[in-house]
Amino acid sequence: MTPGFTGGTLDRADALRHDAEALAAKLADARVLALDGLMPAVAADGQLAWIARDAVPADAELVLLGLDAQGRAHAAVLPAAGEEGTAPAMRSPALMAVLAALQPGEAATYATARSLLDWHARHRFCARCGATTHAFRAGWGRLCDACGTEHFPRVDPVVIMIAEHDGRALLGRGKGWPEGRYSALAGFLEPGESIEEAVAREIGEEAGVRVGQVRYVASQPWPFPSSLMIACVGVAEDDAITLDTNELEDAMWVPREMVRAVLAGEAGPFLPPPPYAIAHTLLTVWAAEPAAG
Amino acid sequence: MTPGFTGGTLDRADALRHDAEALAAKLADARVLALDGLMPAVAADGQLAWIARDAVPADAELVLLGLDAQGRAHAAVLPAAGEEGTAPAMRSPALMAVLAALQPGEAATYATARSLLDWHARHRFCARCGATTHAFRAGWGRLCDACGTEHFPRVDPVVIMIAEHDGRALLGRGKGWPEGRYSALAGFLEPGESIEEAVAREIGEEAGVRVGQVRYVASQPWPFPSSLMIACVGVAEDDAITLDTNELEDAMWVPREMVRAVLAGEAGPFLPPPPYAIAHTLLTVWAAEPAAG
Numbered sequence: 001m002t003p004g005f006t007g008g009t010l011d012r013a014d015a016l017r018h019d020a021e022a023l024a025a026k027l028a029d030a031r032v033l034a035l036d037g038l039m040p041a042v043a044a045d046g047q048l049a050w051i052a053r054d055a056v057p058a059d060a061e062l063v064l065l066g067l068d069a070q071g072r073a074h075a076a077v078l079p080a081a082g083e084e085g086t087a088p089a090m091r092s093p094a095l096m097a098v099l100a101a102l103q104p105g106e107a108a109t110y111a112t113a114r115s116l117l118d119w120h121a122r123h124r125f126c127a128r129c130g131a132t133t134h135a136f137r138a139g140w141g142r143l144c145d146a147c148g149t150e151h152f153p154r155v156d157p158v159v160i161m162i163a164e165h166d167g168r169a170l171l172g173r174g175k176g177w178p179e180g181r182y183s184a185l186a187g188f189l190e191p192g193e194s195i196e197e198a199v200a201r202e203i204g205e206e207a208g209v210r211v212g213q214v215r216y217v218a219s220q221p222w223p224f225p226s227s228l229m230i231a232c233v234g235v236a237e238d239d240a241i242t243l244d245t246n247e248l249e250d251a252m253w254v255p256r257e258m259v260r261a262v263l264a265g266e267a268g269p270f271l272p273p274p275p276y277a278i279a280h281t282l283l284t285v286w287a288a289e290p291a292a293g
Numbered sequence: 294m295t296p297g298f299t300g301g302t303l304d305r306a307d308a309l310r311h312d313a314e315a316l317a318a319k320l321a322d323a324r325v326l327a328l329d330g331l332m333p334a335v336a337a338d339g340q341l342a343w344i345a346r347d348a349v350p351a352d353a354e355l356v357l358l359g360l361d362a363q364g365r366a367h368a369a370v371l372p373a374a375g376e377e378g379t380a381p382a383m384r385s386p387a388l389m390a391v392l393a394a395l396q397p398g399e400a401a402t403y404a405t406a407r408s409l410l411d412w413h414a415r416h417r418f419c420a421r422c423g424a425t426t427h428a429f430r431a432g433w434g435r436l437c438d439a440c441g442t443e444h445f446p447r448v449d450p451v452v453i454m455i456a457e458h459d460g461r462a463l464l465g466r467g468k469g470w471p472e473g474r475y476s477a478l479a480g481f482l483e484p485g486e487s488i489e490e491a492v493a494r495e496i497g498e499e500a501g502v503r504v505g506q507v508r509y510v511a512s513q514p515w516p517f518p519s520s521l522m523i524a525c526v527g528v529a530e531d532d533a534i535t536l537d538t539n540e541l542e543d544a545m546w547v548p549r550e551m552v553r554a555v556l557a558g559e560a561g562p563f564l565p566p567p568p569y570a571i572a573h574t575l576l577t578v579w580a581a582e583p584a585a586g
Contacts, residue, residue, distance in 0.1 A: 003487060005485070005487075006486075006487045006489075006490060008485065008486075008490075012483065012494065014498055015498075015537075015539075018539075108485060108486075109485075111484075111485045112483075112484055112485025112486070113485075115484035115485055116484055116485070119484070122420065122421050122442075123420040123421070124420070124421070124423075125418060125419060125420050125421065125422060125423035126418060126420075126423075127415065127416040127417070127418050127419075127420045127444075128415050128416070128417070128418065129418060130417075130418035130419075130423045130424070130425070131423070132423070140483075149415075151420075152449075152481070153483070153484050154447060154449075154484075155449065155450055155481075155482055155483065155484055156445075156447075156448065157448055157450050157521050188445070188448075189448055189521060190305065190405075190433075190446070190448065191404075191405055191408035191409055191412070191446050191447075191448055191514065191516070191519055192298070192301065192401060192402075192404045192405025192406075192408055192409075192514045192516065193299075193301070193401075193405070193514055194296060194298075194299045194511075194512045194513050194514060194521075195512040195521070195523070196299075196512065197299060197301075201305065205307055205308075216509040218487075219487045219488040219489065220487050221484065221485045221486055221487060223484070223485065226484055228450050228482060228487075228488070230488070244308075246308075246311075
């Protein structure tokens with residue numbers, strides 16, 4: 001059960017980011033990711049579409065995505081000043097349709113590029129002193145033009161989890177979700193807490209359920225705009241639900257056999273999360289476990 | 294085996310961050326964390342030292358750390374403009390000595406405060422437009438005075454791991470480490486990769502060892518300045534080491550019985566990581582496993 005947005009095949013070639021000369025040589029004939037804004041172009045075989053280095057302006061700034069098995073550089077064009085959006089780039093139904101046509105490892109490469117480009121677009125200034133910054137390290141950071149502070153792309157850890165109790169999983173539905181959709185609960189991990197503590201806090205805040213032991217299941221990058229999704233199961237101490245209606249519209253306990261049936265495509269009390277979301281991976285792994293929790 | 298900097302007992306009380314009136318009432322008689330810069334004061338019983346709200350200036354900005362079991366607010370004073378450091382606040386031997394005197398849950402509360410205050414000090418300006426920002430949501434974010442962009446504290450996921458092969462663990466030593474110290478390898482997780490992919494990439498980059506399966510072990514917050522440490526074991530496909538001497542000074546395979554002996558205080562080929570570091574947790578968990586990997 002491979003989570004969505006994983007399995008990319010490019011070698012990130014970290015050493016090249018620190019070697020300006022070698023980097024320039026590699027980028028001179030790089031393949032450049034074909035994008036319309038942040039939307040990818042998909043070739044007929046489910047691969048990402050790439051264009052030649054000389055098909056983009058000579059002064060375009062490139063971020064090195066990595067090297068393929070033949071050692072050939074793959075890159076993406078950094079957005080120019082003025083191209084930044086006013087808000088983080090979130091997912092759209094149109095993008096999800098495009099992603100469904102991509103081979104899994106290709107979606108991983110796209111996710112990397114998307115998170116990086118969005119970060120550059122929204123981090124042109126130094127958070128420490130307010131001056132302008134410029135890209136460095138092959139696009140894997142920005143350096144302040146005034147105070148020299150180094151800034152690196154954000155990755156925001158998010159815990160996503162079910163509680164389990166007596167062979168049932170706690171699923172919730174957020175406001176504005178598609179009709180019938182229920183999924184794992186989720187929230188940003190905060191400074192000063194472990195994954196296990198964040199899982200317990202979020203389940204407590206959103207559903208009023210106390211969990212004791214927490215076990216890790218899987219992770220995935222989620223490029224909307226830059227999350228690391230960390231999927232877990234928390235063992236509930238009892239099954240009383242007290243909804244935080246600011247967070248959730250509803251929550252319910254679903255027996256393991258029912259989760260299994262819904263994932264297998266049968267009709268049930270909820271519509272499952274989409275396959276590229278790690279909630280799908282989480283439910284699939286949990287549904288396949290022997291009845292213990 | 295509880296990792297360092299976990300086990301804090303304050304309720305973060307997320308709802309209060311969104312309710313200005315209730316927050317003001319709670320903060321009016323908050324206990325305020327006693328700090329000298331970012332250094333904590335420790336009371337005789339191994340608790341953090343706190344001072345009364347009216348012992349700090351009325352116009353001091355407070356970040357809400359949380360509520361204790363009696364519902365009493367605990368807070369910390371945000372650094373004033375001009376108090377920011379030029380670099381992230383890293384650990385010092387003096388701080389580590391102080392932390393060793395703190396009860397574990399207290400170190401967790403301190404870690405939360407420290408990461409937040411350091412973030413505020415180094416993020417006074419809007420990364421999107423360069424204008425000034427101000428704290429909002431009880432100190433759990435900053436809002437741009439010009440473009441209105443919301444900024445939230447960073448948490449940077451770091452993978453920290455051993456490779457295992459034939460009952461031995463791969464340990465490395467970084468440049469400038471105390472003599473004899475070996476520990477787990479570590480590195481920042483990057484945009485577009487899962488935890489498992491970051492573990493494999495880092496072990497490959499630093500030691501030239503290929504790992505297949507990766508298993509999660511534990512996590513901890515690491516407030517130097519704002520990491521989430523994610524400890525894992527990667528199963529190595531063979532044991533040939535190719536050092537990246539920019540990253541590591543040395544690396545070696547250590548048999549499980551030897552790791553066990555060193556952790557038990559016996560003399561061996563390396564000095565173990567300090568107990569508050571999750572590398573210590575990781576080695577302890579691995580050393581106690583039945584000989585399988």
